Amino acid sequence: MNGPAAALAGTLALLASTARAAEPDGGVSEADIAKALGADEAAQAKAAGQNAAAPPAPAATPAPAGRGFQTLNPDISAILDLAAGLYTNENVVKSGDDPQASGFRVQEVEIALQEVVDPYFRADIFLTIPDLNGLEVEEAYLTTTTLPGNFQLKAGIFRAQLGRQNAQHLHQQDFTRRPTINPELMGIDGLRAPGAELSWLTPGLPFYLLWSGSAFSVAPAEVDEPLQTFGGGGRGALTLLATARAFFPLGEATSVYAGLNYARGRTSQISSGNPLSVPPILIGPTPYNDFADNLYGVDLYLKWKPPNQAQTYASFAWQSEYFVRQIQGLVIGGVNTPQLEGGLYTQVVMQTHRRWYVGLRGEMMGIPSGDNINRQYAGEASLTWGLSEFSRIRLYGELRRGPLFLPLDPMTVGPRTTGAAFLQLEAAIGAHGAHPF
Numbered sequence: 184m185n186g187p188a189a190a191l192a193g194t195l196a197l198l199a200s201t202a203r204a205a206e207p208d209g210g211v212s213e214a215d216i217a218k219a220l221g222a223d224e225a226a227q228a229k230a231a232g233q234n235a236a237a238p239p240a241p242a243a244t245p246a247p248a249g250r251g252f253q254t255l256n257p258d259i260s261a262i263l264d265l266a267a268g269l270y271t272n273e274n275v276v277k278s279g280d281d282p283q284a285s286g287f288r289v290q291e292v293e294i295a296l297q298e299v300v301d302p303y304f305r306a307d308i309f310l311t312i313p314d315l316n317g318l319e320v321e322e323a324y325l326t327t328t329t330l331p332g333n334f335q336l337k338a339g340i341f342r343a344q345l346g347r348q349n350a351q352h353l354h355q356q357d358f359t360r361r362p363t364i365n366p367e368l369m370g371i372d373g374l375r376a377p378g379a380e381l382s383w384l385t386p387g388l389p390f391y392l393l394w395s396g397s398a399f400s401v402a403p404a405e406v407d408e409p410l411q412t413f414g415g416g417g418r419g420a421l422t423l424l425a426t427a428r429a430f431f432p433l434g435e436a437t438s439v440y441a442g443l444n445y446a447r448g449r450t451s452q453i454s455s456g457n458p459l460s461v462p463p464i465l466i467g468p469t470p471y472n473d474f475a476d477n478l479y480g481v482d483l484y485l486k487w488k489p490p491n492q493a494q495t496y497a498s499f500a501w502q503s504e505y506f507v508r509q510i511q512g513l514v515i516g517g518v519n520t521p522q523l524e525g526g527l528y529t530q531v532v533m534q535t536h537r538r539w540y541v542g543l544r545g546e547m548m549g550i551p552s553g554d555n556i557n558r559q560y561a562g563e564a565s566l567t568w569g570l571s572e573f574s575r576i577r578l579y580g581e582l583r584r585g586p587l588f589l590p591l592d593p594m595t596v597g598p599r600t601t602g603a604a605f606l607q608l609e610a611a612i613g614a615h616g617a618h619p620f
Contacts, residue, residue, distance in 0.1 A: 257298035257306070260613030262354050264290040268579075268605030274587045275601055276409060278361040279372040280353045282605055283314045290314065290607065291353050293321070297616045303329055307616070309352070321352070321375065333384040343374040344395055344426055345444050346482040346504045355618055357500075357542045358565045359579035359607045362528040367548060367556055368478065368506050370411050374446070376401040376422070391430035398423050404451040406466070409588070410555040412508055415449030415473035422448035436489045444480035449473055450510060470515045471522075471555065480506035488534075496537040503529040507551070524553030540567040548585065559585025577607040 269285035282288045292312040299305050309322040324339025342350045348361060349369050365373055378399030385392040400418045404411035413422040428442045452469045481504070488498040507525030514520065530544035542565040549558035563581040570576065583601045 257296045258614035258616060260295045260297075260611060260615035262291075262293040262295075262609065262611045262615070264292075264353055265608045266290040266359060266605045268603065270601070270603045272587065272599065272601040275583065275603075276363060276366045276588045277371075278366045280311075280313050281360045283316075288314060290359075293352065293354070295613075295615055299328070300325070303327060333386055335382045335384075336379065337382070338379040340377045341375065341380075343376075343378075343397060343399065343424055343446075344380070344428070345369060345374050345424060345446060345478075346442065346480050346506065347440075347484060347502060348504065349373045350619070354609055354611070357502075357530065357532045357540075357567075358544060358563055359577060359605045360563070360581065360603070362504070362530075362544065363546050363548055363559070363561060364504060364506050364526045364528060367409050367526060368412055368508055370401075370413065371405070371408050374399070374401070374413060374422070374424075376413075378422075380424075390432070391428075393428045395426045395428070396424065401448065401451075404453055406453045406455050408452070410469075410471050411451040412476060412478050413446070413448035414451035420449050422446060437485070437487045440484040440486075442480075442482045444478075444482070444506075446478040448476065448478075450476050471510075471513065474510050474513050476508055476510040478506060478508050480504060496534060498534040500532045501530070502532075503527065508553075508556075520554070522553040522555070523551050524556040525550055526556060526559075538569045540569065541565070542567070557586050559583065561585075573612070574608075574610040577609070578605075579607060580604045 266282045266288045267286070268282065273284060277283060280291050282290055289312075291314070294310045296308040297306070305326045305328055307322065307324055307326070308320075311319050311321040313319065320340060322339070322341045324337055324341040327334075327336045330336060342352075344350050348356065348365060361373075376399040378397055380395055380397035382393055382395040385394065399413070399422045401411075401414040401422045402418070403414045424444070424446045426442060426444050428440070431439045431441075433439060450471055450473060452472045453467065454469045455466045483501075483503050485501045486499070488500075489495055505525065505527035507523065510522040512519075513522055526546070526548035527550065528544055528546040530542060532540055532542040534540050542563075544563040544565075546561040546563075547559070548561075549556050552558050561581060561583040563579065565577055565579045567575055567577045581603045583603075585598050587599055587601075
């Protein structure tokens with residue numbers, strides 16, 4: 184022991200011995216105090232001389248400023264989807280996050296901010312730039328975390344739980360393009376609007392059963408889009424939804440997810456001019472605009488994935504959806520013209536290796552067919568190479584047989600065969616939250 188610590192110890196020892204030799208009343212003489220202080224000063228001087236010959240000790244590194252506030256930041260992530268390819272005919276219906284044209288495309292950029300606000304709410308914000316065409320708020324909503332009675336409330340702008348694929352973001356899709364029922368029956372961007380949803384999880388059952396009711400204020404359709412099932416009547420005319428979703432585990436490797444869906448709203452369609460109409464339509468609502476309609480749907484998802492990947496990486500997923508739209512009070516030219524039109528798709532995705540996935544999808548629109556949805560068939564295939572959990576490369580191709588969308592020439596009304604092929608690259612950075620099953 185040396186330095187100031189040794190000097191202090193020596194001083195205390197000297198004072199103790201002096202106290203023992205002191206007068207009976209315990210007092211200490213001034214001479215003893217002066218002697219102790221002198222010894223202390225000598226020890227400090229000696230320690231200072233020893234320290235001067237040694238290199239100075241490094242200063243302690245301070246903790247990074249603001250380190251304690253890191254947990255206040257939300258989880259931030261970004262996902263980039265690039266695509267390169269072609270359409271044999273550009274005049275086909277496309278969803279808002281599909282490649283919008285042939286060539287090289289920045290299909291979508293998504294930025295997500297997600298965090299638990301407090302013990303009562305969770306916040307999720309998703310900003311997207313589809314096809315480099317301006318910044319959009321794809322979703323921004325609050326979800327309760329502590330409501331009693333197995334209830335949960337969601338409010339903001341979000342994708343409706345209408346079937347399976349409508350609620351999914353682009354990077355959750357198994358194919359480069361969405362199925363045709365999305366733009367034809369739910370809107371170019373799907374059913375995504377400001378609204379609120381109340382869900383209730385049924386207790387006491389041996390399986391998962393969730394009931395949901397929601398209301399949305401849907402914006403009118405943009406010009407020259409397919410007949411939109413919702414959005415008519417202005418923002419004040421609410422679109423109402425009711426769904427039931429059930430999950431059944433059939434073992435450690437197999438599970439089934441099924442849903443029933445119902446929505447009621449008003450149709451919306453604006454045209455810039457259609458040479459097939461009599462008389463020709465100028466910019467404005469079409470004869471199918473602003474009528475009450477109903478949308479009915481069922482969806483099914485079956486997945487097989489063994490829990491022990493040390494034995495196999497193989498997995499299998501089958502997904503199907505069928506939706507039909509009913510417009511009972513449609514009147515055109517004084518004639519009641521009720522419409523009943525729908526479509527379906529079914530797809531399988533097989534994992535054949537740790538990093539390889541093969542997908543096949545078939546579509547049939549116009550079952551039944553109506554004025555706005557004619558009979559159409561399509562087949563798509565995808566081959567996905569998952570380089571890691573954060574990037575993948577996908578090869579996609581499709582063949583389609585049916586009438587073109589908004590034909591420029593009346594002679595093109597009949598069925599046409601079209602195709603598309605795209606190479607898609609996707610990469611994700613940052614902390615992105617888990618997706619629903």
